[in-house]
Amino acid sequence: MTTVRTRGTVAPSGRRVAALLHRAPRLRLAGLLAPALLWLVLLYLVPLGLLLATAFFDTDSFTGRITYEFTTENVVDVLTTPAYLLTVARTVGVAVGVTLLCVLLALPLAVYTALVSRRPGLLVALVLTPLWASYLVKVYAWRILLAPEGPLGGASPGYGWFAVIVTLTYLWLPYMVLPLHAGLTSMRGSYLEAAADLGARPWTAFRTVVLPVLAPAVAAGSVFTFSLSLGDYITVQLVGGTGQMLGNLVYQNFSTDLPFAAAVAVLPLIVMAAYLLTIRRTGALDRL
């Protein structure tokens, strides 16, 4: 292009494109949305679909290669073998335990940061900063803390399921604090004063005013605490003793029997899909 460009003026062809974009907001939208959407569809949704499909393929027991013939063998295998079902049940149990413990710890903290504290911003930053500290290091920290010769000494519960639940709670707690804090902040001041002015005691105010805000916030936080616990395999390896979760099954089988690993990995996906559909009605998904 030979036209000299100055601020605000453009070459004729550029102006035509600009005019077109100005007249066609849909085109602008498509241009903004397409890169990320293409990336996420091609490099995230398509692989997830492939994984789902792989669960219905088989492995040649001699060569170990995948044979591309439809079979429900792997999925049936996972869902009917008692040992695997036990692992599924244990994993869901851990995920439920972690979620409950997260609510138990996050609730008083969020009530304090959102409704009582004079410096809510600072406190929330204090809670969130460790969210970004390395996942692996945080698990490692609990491995040190719970070691028989570690800081807790004889008081340590040792490695095992309790350690797994505590460590996972530690990992995902900020995901629960954040939506709770955000939900409660929205009612800082006026709502509760109104409730008090109208004669509600603190407990009544909590039950009728605070709780309806909390429910969708807890649901939003639990998507993370529940889902991330379901797929974990490193925490169990480091602080779980001999215990196994779904993630360990996937990890152990993925290089030798990918279809089986895929069938196991699909389970957390199914559980999460069911969970997301259930809580969609609470409006929690708008808060993710």
Add this chain to the structure above:
Amino acid sequence: MVLSPTARWLLRAAAVGVLTFIYVPLAVVLLNSFSASATFAWPPPGLTLRWWQVAASNEGVRTAVLTSVQVALLATVVAVVLGTLASMALVRYEFFGRDAVSLLVVLPIALPGIVTGIALNTLFTGFLGGLTFLTLVIGHATFCIVVVVNNASARLRRMSGTVEEASMDLGATPWTTWRLVTFPALRGALLAGALLAFALSFDEIVVTTFTAGPGLQTLPLWIFQNLFRPNQSPIVNVAAAVLVLVSVLPVYLANRLSGDTAGTTTK
């Protein structure tokens, strides 16, 4: 809030308790990296900088840090470009399927890393010729997009779209509008998002395990492989401390920059 002094006191005690629960393990890791003992000992028999020096000259650790930095930088660039564009679409436009797109952006960090990891692994090894440095970057960028989108969206929602419209009405092209109006307002939020994306990528291990090309070792992978080797434990402790610092500093900076409750993974 109308609360009795006792209730306030109880809430404050609970908050302090939870914050202690959050910070004690990290403090233990930091302290442990200065322990004078070559094996794990608690309390540390003495404090020394020796292991930091040993770690700094350790070939494996240095290579791993370098790899982590390269991957994180590239993943951040991709995430910032894609995330910025997507956030403008999500905040400034109403369109069919907007909620679905929002959910799709969050999904890579909301679903377990192992699912994302083996899904990408299946794609790369089965259809795209195997794992490389590039596949690792792609894997990381995929889950980093969300933090940029959230930071940029939060800022966009607070600034009115009318300034941009005025700019366009006065004849500015979309590019000029972006350069002179939108970008200057977004800059802080984008930098904050980029720092968080960097921190997220730098210490990720699960997706990394399944998407890193043969022979590639990021710092978390190095730690994981040496975790169960007793003679490496002092260096592992230092590497762990480095990971804590490298992820916490960007968040601190991001907080200063954005002025929002940065570090938000959720809106």
